[in-house]
Amino acid sequence: MADSTVDSPAEGTVGADVVALCADLIRFDTTNRGGGDAEGERDAAEYVAQFLERQGVPAKIVESAPGRANVLARIPGTDPSLPGLLVQGHLDVVPADAADWSVPPFSGEVRDGFLWGRGAVDMKDFCAMVLTAVASGLRPRRDLVLAFVADEEDKGDFGAHWLVEAHPEFFEGCAASISESGGYTYHVPAADGRTVRLYPVGTAERGTAHLRLTARGRAGHGSRPNDENAVTMLVGALQRIAAHRWPVRLTPTVRAFLERTGEALGVPVDLSSGEAVDATVARLGPAGSLVVPTVRNSTTPTMLSAGYKVNVIPSTATAQVDVRVLPGAEDELFAELDGLLGPGVTREFVAHQPPVQAPVDSPWFDAMAAALRAEDPDAVVVPYCMGGGTDAKAFTKLGMACYGFAPLWLPPGFPYRAMAHGVDERVPVEGLRFGTRVLKRFLESC
Structure with missing residues (x-):
């Protein structure tokens, strides 16, 4: 054209x-x-x-x-x-x-x-x-x-x-x-060679918690030993956060997505353990990419700030972490996160918007699915959780x-x-x- x-x-x-x-x-x-x-x-x-x-x-x-x-x-x-x-x-x-x-x-x-x-x-x-x-x-x-x-x-x-x-x-x-x-076409290959048209409809969102971490230590000269260095305390906390592997947590939306998508694609679905869920997601192929961000919580360090001169150990160092939390998981996430911070490091919210969860099986969802199938009779309508907000x-x-x-x-x-x-x-x-x-x-x- x-x-x-x-x-x-x-x-x-x-x-x-x-x-x-x-x-x-x-x-x-x-x-x-x-x-x-x-x-x-x-x-x-x-x-x-x-x-x-x-x-x-x-x-x-x-x-x-x-x-x-x-x-x-x-x-x-x-x-x-x-x-x-x-x-x-x-x-x-x-x-x-x-x-x-x-x-x-x-x-x-x-x-x-x-x-x-x-x-x-x-x-x-x-x-x-x-x-x-x-x-x-x-x-x-x-x-x-x-x-x-x-x-x-x-x-x-x-x-x-x-x-x-x-x-x-x-x-x-x-x-x-x-x-x-949500409600857009997603073309995915099935186990038997067919192409299935998925239409994911958003029924949940991970919550957003942007955190500021502050490490407080003892200022001093960069040439002298200092076991209360705010920079190293903060870096240690960030390393622990970045390395932490959050466990699989299946919300009603994500569970329904995996079960219904697996059925449509003819892919075996095993949700009996975290390892089994990861394997199921991998078997879903391109469709699995829709759910990868939402089978777990996530904590991603994104910003760092400390010091004003290379030979001065600052008394404080700060960082920001982008935290995304699944519906129903806030209390356990923040309890675990506090344990990862270690001594001398505190957290505060820069922004905090809790997760969203709507009923998966509802007249609203049924009406959306019916409207899609009226225009595309082969539409496979599944719920999904948005990774963002x-x-x-x-x-x-x-x-x-x-x-x-x-x-x-x-x-x-x-x-x-x-x-x-x-x-x-x-x-x-x-x-x-x-x-x-x-x-x-x-x-x-x-």
């Missing part, structure tokens, strides 16, 4: 093309550099709000700080006795260096059957699918609350977490939520069951997991259209 552009749907009043909508959203540079340094969120929010208004859906923009804009709307369902569903996505994106890209990262260009640009899969594609479903004359059974938020790519302090703390009334009556990341960590505080369901059809070999935050981020045009059909079917039937 030759290079092309897509017409903007901005002036339309009824109906919309998801590719054009997504391209429009990509063209808003909503780069979030973190620490409150962001741009473009207000412009994108105004575009979304105006689009919803043209579809007859009243929308409200609320700012947590100047320019940090969030869009909220509610679509009444035909059955007011049913609990509501939150449909939430973020409008901000991570930075992109144009020098590294094949196309300008905020061009929204269509090339070779793909829509290119920062945010194409994380997650302006989902936002565009939601808007397109609304424009198609969406008639849900239950109330839908729509939230297009700021600041997900940092801490959510200006977006979802702020909304939950400052305006929980917006989400009253919502029993569940959908957002990134999303704004579900905010909305779960309100008692919602939070799912990762942003459906997409992906061609074999497409490196989807490398797209988010990667160079040359892009999404298949036909994948967007497939996802819109699935999403609309789910929103009307759930």
